[in-house]
């Protein structure tokens with residue numbers, strides 16, 4: 001029983017990371033038609049930004065509010081880089097989707113190489129606040145606290161995104177743009193502003209996932225973002241490509257399947273079962289779990 | 295609003311090429327301020343593409359200009375769609391293109407242009423049905439109700455020019471009459487460029503007509519002259535009219 005609890009909470013924690021990365025990916029794809037391969041690099045930047053700030057930024061540190069400040073710094077850098085990427089590289093290629101995807105691929109390689117050049121290829125230990133290192137007993141299982149941090153953050157992001165899409169004008173523009181971009185412009189709306197916003201917000205979530213992933217794994221390395229990105233893409237596809245709730249459900253499915261298969265079958269089988277899950281969903285519901293945005 | 299002699303919209307030598315085909319081959323067209331200009335032509339002649347070229351929804355070459363009420367002329371060609379529209383142009387596309395995942399009310403809110411006042415009362419008075427269904431998803435409306443949303447979007451803002459592409463397509467006769475009535479009322483205040491296959495509606499609304507054939511404007515003149523001349527109508531539009539008054 002306590003194993004099942006531990007696996008479930010850990011699976012949900014992993015799902016939270018997948019969701020944070022995948023929600024931005026699916027918003028960007030839904031609105032702009034761009035598969036953003038640079039998204040993993042935003043995650044890496046968030047992780048390294050947090051790590052760097054905890055050592056070097058005045059006021060920041062590896063515990064308490066100092067750590068919160070370090071994470072905020074990492075997220076801010078990730079957001080800024082994402083917004084810059086959209087303005088400088090994606091926007092000039094407006095509506096040229098193949099070129100845009102190629103640019104994001106090149107960028108993914110370049111940014112990771114840059115991080116490696118500056119801080120080396122070896123993993124660095126990541127600051128873990130003391131609270132996150134303790135455990136809480138849930139139904140007899142000792143669950144590491146960082147799992148709750150991951151799950152809580154993802155829930156906050158999920159609720160915030162849904163509320164934003166539902167209750168704000170920009171959210172309305174984004175929902176309409178996912179359906180029919182050119183008609184949105186024909187109503188006199190500059191949809192490119194929404195593009196930049198979605199890119200920046202997606203970058204912020206990815207950077208947050210980078211910081212949280214650092215806590216969860218205890219260390220960071222330049223390639224981490226890219227490997228997480230693969231699972232995030234799978235989550236996006238299973239979730240229906242441009243649906244936030246679909247993405248959330250898919251993230252939970254993938255996280256749980258991966259954890260349980262790794263434990264009860266053999267380590268590594270988890271990844272395989274995720275791919276099988278993807279195939280099963282695509283065969284039974286070719287457009288993913290849900291086709292609506294919110 | 296009666297037709298004046300001042301040009302509102304002028305297109306000259308507009309070409310559009312899409313996926314390798316030369317679709318518009320030098321369109322020249324002038325729409326007078328006031329009144330309704332009907333844009334006619336056989337299927338595939340290039341009417342929809344002409345409208346899209348005005349809006350910048352398709353890449354084009356040539357000149358498109360709009361002359362405002364103040365007499366100043368603005369070049370629309372080369373501008374982005376949202377900038378073109380902000381000169382006071384409303385657009386109802388051929389296949390309606392309401393946002394199916396948004397409610398009726400959200401569709402209208404989205405259409406509120408910041409350069410204009412918003413006349414929700416006016417559209418709900420014209421289409422009381424939309425008020426009752428304001429919380430219904432537009433994707434679940436009937437075709438006719440969706441067309442009402444598309445027209446409501448046009449009338450929500452203050453515009454100088456409405457580009458309306460086949461508003462009566464696929465509607466039952468009663469609704470055709472209703473839509474024609476609403477548009478005729480709108481035409482009292484705003485200039486309309488109307489693509490329309492229903493010649494009864496054209497006869498009722500339009501003063502001017504332009505006939506597009508194979509990507510060019512093949513004929514322009516008075517709508518009534520065209521429709522009264524059965525031979526010419528058959529030659530240009532490929533349809534038989536009863537001659538005289540339909």
Ligand SMILES: Nc1ncnc2c1ncn2[C@@H]1O[C@H](COP(=O)(O)OP(=O)(O)OP(=O)(O)O)[C@@H](O)[C@H]1O
Nearest residue numbers: 312313315317335336337338339340341342343344
């Ligand atoms: N994206 C495109 N790529 C290639 N050809 C196109 C494209 N869009 C339109 N065409 C072609 O351009 C021609 C004109 O199309 P358009 O839609 O303007 O005609 P139309 O006069 O509006 O016809 P209808 O009365 O049937 O609506 C057609 O032959 C059409 O097949």
Ligand SMILES: [Mg+2]
Nearest residue numbers: 341342343388
């Ligand atoms: Mg057409």
